[in-house]
Amino acid sequence: MTADFLVEMKQITKRFPGVLANDRVDLQVKRGEILALLGENGSGKSTLMSILSGLYRPDAGEIYVEGRKVTFKSPREAIDAGIGMVHQHFKQVDTFSVAENIILGSKEAKFLLKAGKVEKEIEELSRGYGLQVDPTAKIWQLSIAERQRVEIVKMLYRGSKLLILDEPTAVLTPQEARELFQVIRQMTARGQSIILITHKLNEVMEVADRVTVLRSGVAVATRERQQVNQRELARLMMGQDIIVPSKKNPGQFGQEVLKLESATADSDSRRPGLKDISLTVRQGEILGIAGIAGNGRRELAEVIAGLRPLSKGKILIGGKDVTNLSPLEIIEEGVSYIPEDRLGSGLVPNLGAVDNLILKEYRRPGLGRGPFINRRKAGEFAARLIQDVGVKVTGLEVPVKKLSGGNLQRLLLARELASSPKVIVAVYPVRGLDIAASEAVHKMLLEQRSKGAAIVLISEDLEELLKLSDHIGVLYKGRLMGILPVEEAEPEKIGLMMLGAQPGEVMAS
Amino acid sequence: MTQEFLITILATAITAGTPILYAALGELLAERCGILNLGVEGMMLVGAVTGFVFAVRSNDPWVGVLAAMLGGGALALVHAFLTVTLQANQVVSGLALTLFGTGLSGFIGKPYIGIPVENAFKPVTLGFLSDIPVLGPVFFHHDPLVYVTYILVPVLWFFIYYTRPGLHLRAVGENPAAADSLGVSVYRVRYLYVTLGGMLAGVGGAYLSLAYAPTWLENMTAGRGWIAVALVIFAIWNPLRAMLGSYIFGGIDALGFRAQAMGVMIPSFFLKMLPYIFTILVLIMVTRKAMANRVGAPGALGLPYDREER
Numbered sequence: 001m002t003a004d005f006l007v008e009m010k011q012i013t014k015r016f017p018g019v020l021a022n023d024r025v026d027l028q029v030k031r032g033e034i035l036a037l038l039g040e041n042g043s044g045k046s047t048l049m050s051i052l053s054g055l056y057r058p059d060a061g062e063i064y065v066e067g068r069k070v071t072f073k074s075p076r077e078a079i080d081a082g083i084g085m086v087h088q089h090f091k092q093v094d095t096f097s098v099a100e101n102i103i104l105g106s107k108e109a110k111f112l113l114k115a116g117k118v119e120k121e122i123e124e125l126s127r128g129y130g131l132q133v134d135p136t137a138k139i140w141q142l143s144i145a146e147r148q149r150v151e152i153v154k155m156l157y158r159g160s161k162l163l164i165l166d167e168p169t170a171v172l173t174p175q176e177a178r179e180l181f182q183v184i185r186q187m188t189a190r191g192q193s194i195i196l197i198t199h200k201l202n203e204v205m206e207v208a209d210r211v212t213v214l215r216s217g218v219a220v221a222t223r224e225r226q227q228v229n230q231r232e233l234a235r236l237m238m239g240q241d242i243i244v245p246s247k248k249n250p251g252q253f254g255q256e257v258l259k260l261e262s263a264t265a266d267s268d269s270r271r272p273g274l275k276d277i278s279l280t281v282r283q284g285e286i287l288g289i290a291g292i293a294g295n296g297r298r299e300l301a302e303v304i305a306g307l308r309p310l311s312k313g314k315i316l317i318g319g320k321d322v323t324n325l326s327p328l329e330i331i332e333e334g335v336s337y338i339p340e341d342r343l344g345s346g347l348v349p350n351l352g353a354v355d356n357l358i359l360k361e362y363r364r365p366g367l368g369r370g371p372f373i374n375r376r377k378a379g380e381f382a383a384r385l386i387q388d389v390g391v392k393v394t395g396l397e398v399p400v401k402k403l404s405g406g407n408l409q410r411l412l413l414a415r416e417l418a419s420s421p422k423v424i425v426a427v428y429p430v431r432g433l434d435i436a437a438s439e440a441v442h443k444m445l446l447e448q449r450s451k452g453a454a455i456v457l458i459s460e461d462l463e464e465l466l467k468l469s470d471h472i473g474v475l476y477k478g479r480l481m482g483i484l485p486v487e488e489a490e491p492e493k494i495g496l497m498m499l500g501a502q503p504g505e506v507m508a509s
Numbered sequence: 510m511t512q513e514f515l516i517t518i519l520a521t522a523i524t525a526g527t528p529i530l531y532a533a534l535g536e537l538l539a540e541r542c543g544i545l546n547l548g549v550e551g552m553m554l555v556g557a558v559t560g561f562v563f564a565v566r567s568n569d570p571w572v573g574v575l576a577a578m579l580g581g582g583a584l585a586l587v588h589a590f591l592t593v594t595l596q597a598n599q600v601v602s603g604l605a606l607t608l609f610g611t612g613l614s615g616f617i618g619k620p621y622i623g624i625p626v627e628n629a630f631k632p633v634t635l636g637f638l639s640d641i642p643v644l645g646p647v648f649f650h651h652d653p654l655v656y657v658t659y660i661l662v663p664v665l666w667f668f669i670y671y672t673r674p675g676l677h678l679r680a681v682g683e684n685p686a687a688a689d690s691l692g693v694s695v696y697r698v699r700y701l702y703v704t705l706g707g708m709l710a711g712v713g714g715a716y717l718s719l720a721y722a723p724t725w726l727e728n729m730t731a732g733r734g735w736i737a738v739a740l741v742i743f744a745i746w747n748p749l750r751a752m753l754g755s756y757i758f759g760g761i762d763a764l765g766f767r768a769q770a771m772g773v774m775i776p777s778f779f780l781k782m783l784p785y786i787f788t789i790l791v792l793i794m795v796t797r798k799a800m801a802n803r804v805g806a807p808g809a810l811g812l813p814y815d816r817e818e819r
Contacts, residue, residue, distance in 0.1 A: 053690075055690065055816065074692060074694070075690045075691065075692055076691065076692020076693075078760050079691070079692055080692075085690075087690070091686055091687035091689075092683070092684065093679070093680050093687050093808075094683070094808065095683055095686075095808070096679070101675060103673075103676070104676060104677070104687070104688065104691050105680075105688065105691030105692040109670055111673055111674070112671060112673070112676075113671055113672060113676060148549065154691075184637075186803075284607075365677060488519065
């Protein structure tokens with residue numbers, strides 16, 4: 001029976017320090033089918049596929065290719081078995097030509113590089129599949145879509161039977177995405193199997209034959225495309241039951257604190273990250289921001305924290321124009337930023353708790369004077385904060401990178417909230433935390449709310465948004481699709497808005 | 510008189526440039542696979558002393574060259590272990606090995622100071638090639654180690670740009686993650702070329718103690734290893750340009766020597782500075798040009814590679 005499947009993964013488990021990325025996952029791929037692997041960010045899709053493509057080794061579990069058990073010690077062994085992966089970040093050498101990139105590591109050329117012969121082969125192969133590439137062009141001269149085609153041709157050139165595409169449309173325009181889907185459909189007609197890693201429901205419905213849904217590292221379901229709809233998939237992906245727990249105190253909204261007027265900013269890749277965003281947040285209000293990754297969530301947070309310049313529009317805090325001020329000036333206006341990347345941009349991993357906690361406060365008289373820091377006072381200040389938030393530290397000077405995720409986040413919140421900020425921007429504040437730590441973080445945010453802070457909460461977890469927010473705004477392709485009071489924000493409505501529906505259309509349906 | 514003088518200067522440029530050339534080719538290989546090796550100076554010294562000791566003992570300079578390769582290669586192997594396997598900082602490891610190599614060579618060479626080597630490399634003529642006017646005396650009145658570079662340089666050039674292992678070497682230096690995902694063993698490639706590079710540096714050192722000097726003096730490389738490191742940048746990581754650059758440096762070296770011998774009234778300290786001043790000038794010029802032309806250091810130069818790092 002195993003021979004029915006081209007590839008079968010059984011009970012795959014993979015741990016990273018502190019994270020269980022895959023938990024006894026089963027996955028099967030048939031010949032000539034497109035299998036969508038659906039899940040939110042961090043659900044373990046990429047890890048699972050990195051195992052299948054030989055980049056990571058599983059801690060437990062077995063892989064079968066055409067019924068034979070295999071263990072891949074390196075990507076090369078996976079490639080030799082006919083499994084090729086197109087990564088989200090292309091593994092290409094920019095200064096090489098397309099042909100050089102494609103033959104890199106292949107067994108075709110023995111010693112001499114026969115450039116002319118290889119270029120001809122590549123051209124024929126790519127024409128056969130409708131993938132236009134110029135084998136002599138240098139990689140750095142190509143567009144993202146062209147570079148993606150190079151990756152696909154590379155795998156075909158190596159005789160791939162199963163092609164794994166890791167969120168291939170994340171970097172493409174809709175037209176390019178449509179072309180890509182046409183190409184992969186042609187490829188299945190020629191016997192290729194495809195695994196499409198995605199978190200986009202519409203892609204699953206558009207192109208997949210079957211779909212396996214991952215949530216928190218567990219494969220929760222596998223369905224035929226004909227037998228599911230987007231709603232069911234969304235439910236499987238985000239959690240069986242989205243219960244809105246009993247509400248916090250009703251909001252007591254004061255004056256407008258944070259105001260964005262037609263804020264427009266670029267993302268890191270040249271395309272616009274935010275388009276024409278207007279919103280206001282009042283004292284004592286939590287505005288939740290939902291949206292799929294890559295639709296402007298991060299850019300919005302960075303714009304408010306002063307880390308990303310606006311190309312158009314304005315930001316006002318308490319009526320004062322703070323557009324494109326430096327991060328320090330924004331901090332002085334009372335903005336606290338809890339970044340998504342705790343250890344990378346939130347805390348300094350190799351410093352102890354004291355140094356991390358005074359990173360913002362040291363300018364204040366009392367802790368320091370001129371260039372000097374009063375270590376004794378700093379220690380007292382840190383000890384007080386640590387007690388307030390209940391962080392468990394082994395020592396005040398032990399590098400904070402040794403703390404658990406929950407303690408790190410509490411430490412970061414302690415610092416950011418110590419100055420009684422007027423505006424708080426929190427990005428995925430409970431990502432990767434266990435339930436107890438999540439609850440503690442949520443409690444701290446709600447306390448700030450009752451103290452009158454204006455809070456922008458950016459999250460990928462709908463449940464968290466519904467639980468904490470007073471209003472929920474939805475970002476899609478850098479635009480704000482609308483802001484709903486939380487009472488009207490049903491999970492499914494938000495889900496459809498995340499896919500680009502206007503609130504009006506949702507009401508009608 | 511002027512023509513003779515010019516020929517002498519050019520011929521000396523080649524002999525003076527050859528030890529730098531060997532070291533630069535070694536450094537070039539290491540940097541092409543992404544490992545900065547600042548231990549070249551130390552590897553040259555170890556090569557110089559092991560080469561000298563073995564040549565004296567065996568009375569065969571080729572045995573000396575072989576020993577120099579093993580000596581330089583062994584030190585480079587330590588560098589590879591530290592930087593590839595343990596992912597130590599490449600600059601620190603390289604500097605440490607230079608200091609270590611300097612000390613070790615001084616220690617080993619102590620009893621050999623002032624001893625002449627009976628069978629040092631001597632210039633050999635190559636029949637009709639050596640009889641060509643001007644070119645003959647400039648290029649073909651040298652010792653065998655110089656002739657080896659005439660073959661080694663184009664071979665390396667062809668190897669790097671036109672062969673499969675050369676492609677792998679370049680890919681590992683430019684983007685190890687890409688190379689790894691295509692089944693090129695990053696670790697193996699880096700160990701191989703760092704070690705080969707150290708062997709070449711060792712030969713460069715042996716050239717000094719067995720052909721150029723030929724004797725053993727403590728610290729006899731006098732910074733040539735460092736010039737080789739700078740030269741690789743001048744060469745834009747291309748062996749042919751490395752050859753040209755080595756000869757220019759050799760020429761400046763020779764010119765300083767000659768000027769002194771002819772009694773030109775320039776302080777000798779200034780003449781000794783010339784190669785290093787030239788190094789700085791060359792670095793400024795090349796770096797500016799490289800930035801404009803999008804050619805430059807291998808993309809992953811100096812970075813350790815860890816497959817599971819996310």
